[in-house]
Amino acid sequence: MKFISTRGGMDPAPFSETLIEGLAPDGGLTVPEHLPTVSLAEIESWRDLRYPELATEVISRFATDIPRAELARMCAAAYDSEKFVSPEIVPLTPIGETITLVGLSEGPTLAFKDMAMQFLGEALEYVLTQHERTLNILGATSGDTGSAAEYALRGKDGVSVFMLSPQGRMSAFQRAQMYSLTEPNIHNIAIDGVFDDCQNLVKELSGDLEFKRAHHLGTVNSINLGRITAQVVYYFWAWLRATDALGAEARSTQHISVTVPSGNFGNILSGHFARRMGVPIRRLVLAANENNVLDDFFRTGIYRPRSAAQTHATSSPSMDISKASNLERFIFDLVGGDGTALAGLWQLLDTEGSFDLTAERDRFADEFGIVSGTSTHEDRVSTIRSVHAETGIIIDPHTADGVKVAREYLEPGVPMLVLETAKPTKFPDIVEEAIGERPALPPHLGGLLDLPQYVTEMPDSAAELRNFISERALL
Template identity: 40%
Template structure:
């Protein structure tokens, strides 16, 4: 399998090359040159597989030429063997139609673990015999950072620099990053928002002086390997609910469009997905794009769902490229225009193509709180605010009532205990495996919202290790 850039100018890569690079050299995002296809019979044959075995079956066509079946199997077993639930991503029933897909049983209590535990194992495998350290740079709106740090902390040959918006993530999210004191972990709190941090990371990959000095890679969902790993749980949930003989709809709380794009890929591979419900908070660039074609930046508003407080959704570029004819040169020009103006109008033809698989909902704070109360009062399920955004959107979905609707439960409610308690009166406790989080020492560096300051910090610390 070869991977091509959405902007057309970077050389094609195999899976190993795309994983280690993260972002393409032309600023684009890697996608497989074609979508693997599973027949109805092949999907039916996946029923009953344990999660690691299902992951091998789904990922195999994407890694051909880079990983043998034996290597892929070992990576998946290592990645998913330590989850707190044997099913890895179990389903919980809310009522006759609605279900939760629990994605928070990994080490940092968030859905990012499902992908980043695999990515961490992949980095370690691909770096065997590598003579230069890999410098991972990433931006997080809350959960990516801790999941990435836990996946690579203490690993030889890797330095990780994770940017988060200072004071704009929950205490649990921050501490899950800043209490990891491994010498290869560098937490940077920037005095800006997530979009500022994300823009800095993208700029680093386009900074030739930096990339000539350091071997950069990414752990954000701009890295294809992350999205590939997330495809698996769509298959896992749908198989339990009757696929391929029965379609399933999914409601996905999202800001950066990565998690829901994985569902889109699952549908392109043959999984019968009736609709993907894109659930946004009031930072609603994706809802505006899908409902009216208006993909434009707006002022960012802090909310009780900080992981979704995003106004530039990086992975949306992948969808525009795939459904817009896979014209790299045209995509590059479109993104140059968007970067300059902050606005992009999606034409009717492309919107119609998107509408065949997606619908969207904008959910405000009051509706989010009502969804938390409903889940507790009607189903005795305590859910976090991000999951509640997805559930509120799922309740508005007017598709075939015979089709089950699965809301992705993206984080453990204890990560957002204040918001949950305000909504339903229950203060969720951290699981015992992370129960001492608030007793641990923290370590991080606060830097101004300035690219040069962050760039210099990365260079100095990465080179200090290289020269040690």
């Protein structure tokens, strides 16, 4: 299995190299030359596997250059039951008769990003050791990516982390998780701007090949294909668990639909990959918040990202993104893997601020199964309140966006699953608004908000960021 760039300017490379490089040398994103496929019979043969074992099976289809025994060791370490609250790692929980939550927030930072980051931390340390290299991770976070990356990589040999976050745009809990870490290989930088400004800085420095190579830069944002492949696993797991109670004949024809709260399009892209690989998914339902550029695109075919000034600060802050990096990987599939055509669209995006694919709009749902919807603050409050009243379960605002939009796409005979995004503990204000009480902190995090915080505030300046990294990078 080799990987290429969406823009056509990269020689095929193995999985290990894509982990270290992150962004492709031509500015594109890495994708498999050919996506692996798995028969339904083979998926059925995995039904009794534990989560680490299933992860080994799925990721091995991509990481063909890593010895199977090493990959199994990494997955066992990443998905160790001591790191996750649920012994299943990813439990499925019905909320009423029609919708089931896929519990992706059982890990150390209480967010779904742990599912990929815990694997990526193990894989990066292995690859760097094998190649006797160091890596300086440059990332951007709108909330949960940063803490998940830092918790996965703190203290790892040969790795430093430089994590950008939008100043004042994350919850107090999210800031405390990141900024309270004291490991010397962790550097938090609060940028005066929004997430898209942070993401643009990452892309600018990653696109400067001379600086990137001189300072050994890599990424752990969802532009890193290692995260996408690790997230594919839980779509296989979700179908297997959702059909456990069915007989063999019924399972052979049972599809599920999955709703995904979406900001940077990475999580739902993993579902797109899983569907193409063979998981019986009828619909992938994209749930946006008020920053609904992606919903607009999938409804109209016109992709028009907003400026930083037009990006709303919402009560589901991890989705406050107006330019979704991973959409490029989906468009690459849409244009038949034509790197020249894709590069042309992104040139239009740079010069005109948008591109028009209305001629392809029907294919989004008919061929790729993707539909979408938008949720507002009022929707989130109402959904948190109704789920709690009906089931006693408290959900976070991003998951509430998902549940609200999922309710619009229910179909008889098709189980609807919603990917849980984070624990409600991370967003106490909106939970209190919805149900009149603040969610309790887990006992092991009781003193988190009182810890000293360490963060460098910085203007939206590539020059200042270069200087900061140059002074602290591992070489």
